[in-house]
Amino acid sequence: xxxxxxxxxxxxxxxxxxxxxxxxxxxxxxxxxxxxxxxxxxxxxxxxxxxxxxxxxxxxxxxxxxxxxxx
Numbered sequence: 001x002x003x004x005x006x007x008x009x010x011x012x013x014x015x016x017x018x019x020x021x022x023x024x025x026x027x028x029x030x031x032x033x034x035x036x037x038x039x040x041x042x043x044x045x046x047x048x049x050x051x052x053x054x055x056x057x058x059x060x061x062x063x064x065x066x067x068x069x070x071x
Contacts, residue, residue, distance in 0.1 A: 004033060 003012055004024070011028035024033035 006031065006033065007035065 004014060005012060006014075006026040006029060008031045009026060009029040011026045013027040014024040014033060015027055016022045017025040017032075020032060025031070026033065
């Protein structure tokens with residue numbers, strides 16, 4: 001018989017939670033079955049403009065505007 005094991009705490013006791021439509025919830029940690037623990041990897045950044053690129057873009061635009069006003 002295959003035992004379900006919590007991916008967060010390793011607990012073997014589960015109960016069906018009615019609030020989550022009968023989804024299994026670990027009794028020891030309270031996380032739904034199938035949810036993994038926090039990883040050490042940083043989240044993926046899908047935005048191509050990071051704050052550093054935005055800051056550099058703003059500084060370049062400010063310098064160009066300043067040059068246009070002086071000329």
